[in-house]
Amino acid sequence: MTPTVRRVAVVGGNRIPFARSNGPYAHASNSDMLAAALDGLIERYNLQGETLGEVVAGAVLKHPRDRDLTREVVLGSKLAPETPAYDVQQACGTGLETTIAVANKIALGQIDAGIAGGVDTTSDAPLALNDDLREVLLDANRIPDTAGRLKLLTRLRPGMIKPAIPANQEPRTGLSMGEHCAIMASEWGITREAQDELTIRSHNALAAAYDKGFQDDLLTPYLGLERDQNLRPGSTPEKLAKLKPVFGGPEGTMTAANSTPLSDGASVVLLASEEWAKARNLPILAYITEAQTAAIDHVHKREGLLMAPAYAMPTMLDRAGITLQDFDVYEIHEAFAAQVLCTLAAWEDPVFCKERLGRSAPLGSIDTEKLNINGGSLAAGHPFAATGGRIVAGLAKELSERGSGRGVISICAAAGQGVVAILESAGGAK
Amino acid sequence: MSQDLYTQIVNSPPGGFIAKRVGLPQPTTLDRYRPGQPVVTGQVLIGAAPSGRLAGAIASTLADAQADVATTLAPELRTASADAGLDASVFNPEAGGDRRFKGLVFDATGIKDSTELVELQKFFHPSVRKVQSSGRVVVLGTPPEATKDPREHTAQRALEGFTRSLGKEIGKGSTVQLVYVAPGAENLIGSTLRFFLSPKSAYVSGQVARVTPGEPVPTDIDWERPLAGKTALVTGASRGIGEAIIETLARDGASVVGLDVPQLAEDLNAVTSRLDGEAIELDITSDDAPKVLAAHFKSGVDIVVHNAGVTRDRTLAKMPEDRWSSLMEINLSSEERINDALLKGKRIPAGGRIIGVSSMAGIAGNRGQTNYATSKAGVIGMVESMAPVLADRGITINAVAPGFIETKMTAAMPIAVREPGRRLNSMNQGGLPIDVAETIAWFASSASGGLNGNVVRVCGQMLLGA
Structure with missing residues (x-):
């Protein structure tokens, strides 16, 4: 039997303001933050006691003890304890992937409503035992007699006290994400000025969104934060020009300002079938109509680590039968200003579009006035798995306020992956 | 012939350190x-x-x-x-x-x-x-x-x-x-x-x-063997630069024919047998040499490299006529006669290549070498005069002009002459016979139909005669 495909509605979202690493959320765990975001959503949409089809969330930096992180958070929430949950992890793509996972089950009629989300802390990071020490301790566990165990102690060395710290590093290249992006910036000819300009726009746009109350029903204050801690409106090109490059060597163009800082935060999105939402008198902000993931080979083919969204996009556009220009809003995750600018440059470039994408013509340029109009990750910060939920909820709300139109999301992820998706206003694409 | 001793020394860690400190030239290993x-x-x-x-x-x-x-x-x-x-x-x-x-x-x-x-x-x-x-x-x-x-x-x-x-x-x-x-x-x-x-x-x-416009590049060209199916004649092929030329043309796929005087037959045969080629023992200045060659290449020769040459140095005041004439015969006049015979007998087909070996002396002049420089400037003249004529037949003519190349001849120079010759160029070192050979192979290539009438120096951009 072929199942019918239903439209999937974005009802709304909630997040906690994002904090900088070791800031106000330094002692908050992933569970604490995800619970805070979830509680706010339950409150806003009266989901107390509801048994939802599924809750799907994830974290990139996760403690080993957080087995079934999402399920445990659900159990601690006001949702019915009979609500199933599972964890997903795809680096910075996590938040959008969970949205797609829930949306697809709703579309197929397997569930009627669900919550997608993500959380990350770079402050309460999972330190692991030094690998050498771990081996000694595990061996000690395997030896039955005390004498043998004591003998093992002679293998202990002072250096073993050093813990294994999770590194923001690509396992197969040894380069950090920023170093990878610096290579991309150079290979795509992206200037410092262009990156700084995008950064200033991002901060000013997010500040304006807060000022006009756009964020009021998108977040719940947490631990004293009411706005994203990283937000610094009113900066100038002159001020940003003074910063020293942090990636790409002394001639590099990437600074602490035009790269996202390590951040803490959580976000969730409520998705449902139209019937389910209408039955509960809940709003429908937008529909999720398309999604696509892609991965590139940054190891052997030396493609830029964060270029996968540039590949995912045309595949999705072709399936949707539209062009890159057919959007009213573009939400391109600002992992680094350079990532956004490289992606845009690639879509405009005849060489990339022909040689790498195998297309006869470039995808073309976009109207940058439509890009990240309520601010992006450069201003808000980027708790890895929480970014997708922030963007989905924000874009859905923007499309709802417009009454019609179409928006697209593009998110790059570590390990050479990327996720894109299309949202259409409940009032229609045009 | 590998790089000279000085270049070897300054490319060793201690040698490089000293050379840098005292400001000596530091030639790069090319x-x-x-x-x-x-x-x-x-x-x-x-x-x-x-x-x-x-x-x-x-x-x-x-x-x-x-x-x-x-x-x-x-x-x-x-x-x-x-x-x-x-x-x-x-x-x-x-x-x-x-x-x-x-x-x-x-x-x-x-x-x-x-x-x-x-x-x-x-x-x-x-x-x-x-x-x-x-x-x-x-x-x-x-x-x-x-x-x-x-x-x-x-x-x-x-x-x-x-x-x-x-x-x-x-x-x-x-x-x-x-x-x-x-x-x-x-x-x-x-x-x-x-x-x-x-x-x-x-x-x-x-x-x-x-x-310039010329014969198109063959569509099926194999850039590793651009001379496949071609026959190449190299004069003076038994040693030095000539040996490097014939080896390089063979590497690029040509069937090679080496020519040298009977006195060097042993060396010549060693070279050509190694390359699966033919040897012609012949004095190119002899009266019947053009006829002998035209007869030998009944089925044609695609590439002719006039490499054979000698020096007979003496200032003009001390230069007897035979010293002048014997050199001119070998370095220039015999080449003209051979070209004429091969062309008249239609031995060089369309797509053919004639390549001369001029010299820096032919461009800049050199004390004690009025005869040699005259002959080598004459090679340039031959390229200039023949290029338009040959173009009509789809044949090209070009020449290389070597500067200081490390050979047995330059090794025998007195140091006061050798060292400036070796260093006074943009590379701070002498060239190798292979450098001349590679340049000739470029002219010879089936893809080089657009090169006609060029004289290119293989001199590391020698400061003289620019």
């Missing part, structure tokens, strides 16, 4: 070609003055050579790269990054006025410091004589001053060339661009080559 190597090892950056006409030809050549390429942001270069199937990255000097280039290629054909020469500064100023050692710089222009507008003629002629000067300051064993590409010859630049970008042109710098 990259040299090994069969199977790619054309360029490292990235090639392409730039262009606006509205040039070679972007497509450059992109096709580099795509064909499977080179790793970057271009400037110029839209015409991006479009040309896409059209050529060249997966080129972008280089924007303002975007930073630790970029290094093995080659820089600049299409200057868009420069129509002297005020536009600043395009050279704009492209090379940020990129020249990013060139790796044994790097390659190629500027392509329009032959001044092929322009219609006087302003354009002036501007294109000006390019020569740029490339020659950059060759003298770039250092690190890098070379700089100017290639004038006549309108209509765009599709013939492949062999020349490949040669000037590859380690094959290790000791060629500050040169000007002209690519």
Whole structure:
């Protein structure tokens, strides 16, 4: 039997303001933050006691003890304890992937409503035992007699006290994400000025969104934060020009300002079938109509680590039968200003579009006035798995306020992956 | 013959340390070609003055050579790269990054006025410091004589001053060339661009080559063996530069025929048997030599390399006539007679190549070598006079002009003569016989139908006679 495909509605979202690493959320765990975001959503949409089809969330930096992180958070929430949950992890793509996972089950009629989300802390990071020490301790566990165990102690060395710290590093290249992006910036000819300009726009746009109350029903204050801690409106090109490059060597163009800082935060999105939402008198902000993931080979083919969204996009556009220009809003995750600018440059470039994408013509340029109009990750910060939920909820709300139109999301992820998706206003694409 | 002792010493850690401290020249160990190597090892950056006409030809050549390429942001270069199937990255000097280039290629054909020469500064100023050692710089222009507008003629002629000067300051064993590409010859630049970008042109710098309309590049060309199916005659093939030439032509796929005087028969036979070739023991100055050769090559000879030559040094005041005449016979007159006989007998088919060996002495003159320099300047004359005649038959004639090449002959020079000869060039070292041979192989290539009437020096950009 072929199942019918239903439209999937974005009802709304909630997040906690994002904090900088070791800031106000330094002692908050992933569970604490995800619970805070979830509680706010339950409150806003009266989901107390509801048994939802599924809750799907994830974290990139996760403690080993957080087995079934999402399920445990659900159990601690006001949702019915009979609500199933599972964890997903795809680096910075996590938040959008969970949205797609829930949306697809709703579309197929397997569930009627669900919550997608993500959380990350770079402050309460999972330190692991030094690998050498771990081996000694595990061996000690395997030896039955005390004498043998004591003998093992002679293998202990002072250096073993050093813990294994999770590194923001690509396992197969040894380069950090920023170093990878610096290579991309150079290979795509992206200037410092262009990156700084995008950064200033991002901060000013997010500040304006807060000022006009756009964020009021998108977040719940947490631990004293009411706005994203990283937000610094009113900066100038002159001020940003003074910063020293942090990636790409002394001639590099990437600074602490035009790269996202390590951040803490959580976000969730409520998705449902139209019937389910209408039955509960809940709003429908937008529909999720398309999604696509892609991965590139940054190891052997030396493609830029964060270029996968540039590949995912045309595949999705072709399936949707539209062009890159057919959007009213573009939400391109600002992992680094350079990532956004490289992606845009690639879509405009005849060489990339022909040689790498195998297309006869470039995808073309976009109207940058439509890009990240309520601010992006450069201003808000980027708790890895929480970014997708922030963007989905924000874009859905923007499309709802417009009454019609179409928006697209593009998110790059570590390990050479990327996720894109299309949202259409409940009032229609045009 | 490997590199000279001084170069070996300064390329050792202690030697390099001392040379640096006391300000001695520090010659780089030059990259040299090994069969199977790619054309360029490292990235090639392409730039262009606006509205040039070679972007497509450059992109096709580099795509064909499977080179790793970057271009400037110029839209015409991006479009040309896409059209050529060249997966080129972008280089924007303002975007930073630790970029290094093995080659820089600049299409200057868009420069129509002297005020536009600043395009050279704009492209090379940020990129020249990013060139790796044994790097390659190629500027392509329009032959001044092929322009219609006087302003354009002036501007294109000006390019020569740029490339020659950059060759003298770039250092690190890098070379700089100017290639004038006549309108209509765009599709013939492949062999020349490949040669000037590859380690094959290790000791060629500050040169000007002209690519003009000629026989098209064979569609099925095998760039590893561009002489496959061709027969090549090399005179003076038993040793030194001649031996390197015949080896290189054989490497490139030619069936080789070596020629030398009967006294050197043993050496000659050793060379030709090693290369699966033929040996002709013959004195080229003898009366019947042209007839003998015409008879030998009944089924034709595609490539004729006039390499045989001698020196008979003496200042003119002390030069007897036989010392003058015997040299002139070997170095020039016999070559003319052999050419005439082979051409008259239609022994050199369309697509044929005649290649002469001139000398720096023929260009700059040299004390004690009035006879030698006369003969070698005569070789240049032969190239000039024959090129238009041969063009009608689809044959080309070109010459190399070696500078200081490390051979048994130069090793025997007194040190006071040898060392300045060896060091007074942009490479701070002498060249090797293979450098001359590679240049000849470039002229000989089936893809070099656009090269006719060129004289290219293999001298490391010697400071004399520029």
